[in-house]
Amino acid sequence: MNQPTPRVDPALAAGNRRRLAAYDARHFLWQLDGGVATITLARPERKNPLTFDSYAELRELFGQLKYAEDVHAIVLTGSGGNFCSGGDVHEIIGPLVRLAAPELLMFTRMTGDVVKAMRACPQPIVAAVDGVCAGAGAILAMASDLRFGTARSKTAFLFNRVGLAGCDMGACAMLPRIIGQGRASELLYLGRSMSGDDGAAWGFFNRLCEPDHLLGEAQALAAEIAAGPxxxxxxxxxxxxxxxxxxxxxxxxxxxxxxxxxxxxxxxxxxxxxxxxxxxxxxxxx
Missing domain, CATH: 1.10.12 (Lyase 2-enoyl-coa Hydratase; Chain  A, domain 2)
Structure with missing residues (x-):
């Protein structure tokens, strides 16, 4: 058997390894326990919408996770019985209608970069989805590696409901691979909600959990992954x-x-x- 190198050159490690236990999140909650990081979207009074700031921080954090030596799996969830209602109507949607094309492209590239960073970070991501999971929230769940839901989960790629195409943040590439072309087309053309039962039957959710047990079961699966190689x-x-x-x-x-x-x-x-x-x-x- 080949023997592993006992240590990494300190100069090499300095630029390529970091610890995120003390990461100070500004626009969501961050917890690290036993190699499992839990990211909680925490604006429950609005069903945990995203803002320009939280998009940017998620992009940067998932980018940093590529170098984290103390994080081996991630749980992504929301607070207050909901996952994420998508982009905040007042803080994102309102300003977008007043922006010029270059700024709009800056925004759409930023949101896409969140998904790119999620896919590029080596840690498997488990989404724990309860209640509302809409718009960009549905994209965050889709971009995760595994998804746990509840019977009351309502997942909607509702971009066409606001006059936009369903091709947002990689949805037309990724969603058909998860649930099939026909079902993905139905959700993206109509913007209708996918129930928890449909999500489980169609393969979007790996498992349905009781709401009170959802986060614990997602963290338990993440801990099992984190204990692996x-x-x-x-x-x-x-x-x-x-x-x-x-x-x-x-x-x-x-x-x-x-x-x-x-x-x-x-x-x-x-x-x-x-x-x-x-x-x-x-x-x-x-």
Whole structure:
């Protein structure tokens, strides 16, 4: 077995590794426990809408998570019995109707960059969706890796209800891959709500939970992921995303290269040694 390098050069680590336990969130809540970060959208009086500021902070935070060594899985949720009502009508929608084209493109690129950053961060993201999950909120759930919902979840890609196209923040690329072309087309053309039961039957939700247990179950799943081989999990997430644009032949070769890299990790060796000793492996993420 190849032995892993015992340490990373400090100069290299200084620019590429950081700890986010003390991250001071300004526009949502942040908690880190046992390698699981919980991001809570916390404007319950308005069903947790997004603002220009919260979009920008989410973009920056998910970008930083690419370098975080103390975060191994993420839970994204909302407070007060709802997930996210989308862009704030007064703080985003109102100002948008007064902006010129260059500023509008600045905004739409910023919102798209949130999804790009979510997909590029190596940590799997579990969305815990209760109640209203609309517009950009539905996009945040869609861009997560796994989704837990409740029977009272109402997920709506309601862009056409406000005179816009359904092709927002990657919806036309990602949603059909999750629930199928026909069902995605129905939601994007009509802007109607997808119930929790429909979401579970269509594969949007991995599981439906009781509202009081939703966050706990999502955090428990995230903790199970965080206890696994985090480097390898990051490779899995990367390949799940990148292989959308590959042929089968390209995907097989890319996976061969990715898996060979994972075989160099200490976690691969630890799993083998634990198997030989008839023990459960304790992964360290390297």
């Amino acid at each position: 985090s480097f390898a999990n990051g490779i899995t997430k990367t390949m799940l995303h990148q292989e959308w644009a590959m042929t089968i032949e390209q995907a097989i070769e890319a996976e061969a290269q990715a898996q060979a890299i994972c075989m160099l990790t200490g976690d691969f060796r630890r799993a083998y040694e634990a198997f030989v000793a008839k023990q459960r492996p304790v992964f360290e993420g390297n």
